[in-house]
Amino acid sequence: MGLDMFEIRKDDLSSEATLRLLALHLAGMHANSPPGSVNALDLSGLKAPGTTFWSVWDGAEVVGIGALKELSDGSAEVKSMRTSSTRKRSGVASLLLEHIITQAREMGFTRLSLETGSAGFFAPARGLYEKFGFTYCGPFGDYRPDPNSVFLTRTL
Numbered sequence: 001m002g003l004d005m006f007e008i009r010k011d012d013l014s015s016e017a018t019l020r021l022l023a024l025h026l027a028g029m030h031a032n033s034p035p036g037s038v039n040a041l042d043l044s045g046l047k048a049p050g051t052t053f054w055s056v057w058d059g060a061e062v063v064g065i066g067a068l069k070e071l072s073d074g075s076a077e078v079k080s081m082r083t084s085s086t087r088k089r090s091g092v093a094s095l096l097l098e099h100i101i102t103q104a105r106e107m108g109f110t111r112l113s114l115e116t117g118s119a120g121f122f123a124p125a126r127g128l129y130e131k132f133g134f135t136y137c138g139p140f141g142d143y144r145p146d147p148n149s150v151f152l153t154r155t156l
Helices: 016-032 092-106 120-131
Strands: 007-010 051-058 061-070 076-083 111-117 135-137 149-155
Touching: 007 092, 016 051, 016 061, 016 076, 051 092, 061 092, 076 092, 076 120, 092 111, 092 120, 111 120, 120 149
Parallel strands: 076 111
Antiparallel strands: 007 051, 051 061, 061 076, 111 149, 135 149
16 A cells, blocks of 8 residues: 555645544543643644644545644644554654645744653654654743653754
């Protein structure tokens, strides 16, 4: 199964398929992070100015989602990365993260950062980000130190 069968679309978050995967993402974040340590954007946050959202499609099925949020210092943050449970370890997340990095460069950002969980559930995500050159850093933007969070960054 080649990655060329997938289509990455800028998404307005209006399709039922996209909303289903977003709901799964948010439920997973709440189930695997203590209250007060969930930093996932909800639908209104993802539709806010300065945030661009993409979905990965395989025919009529959404198999991945991710977003890019502009920060006040001229850098950007990766948000809401999620692959459907049926497509884990299939290359969808790598394809989408590569797309987000490319788009961030084209939009003129010179730094890309992100927050993810510190628990074992988030280990695959941390591995993906490390593979793409992200390194661990301190809190950025409005984040504060939290033992349930790790922060990563890379220059573009």
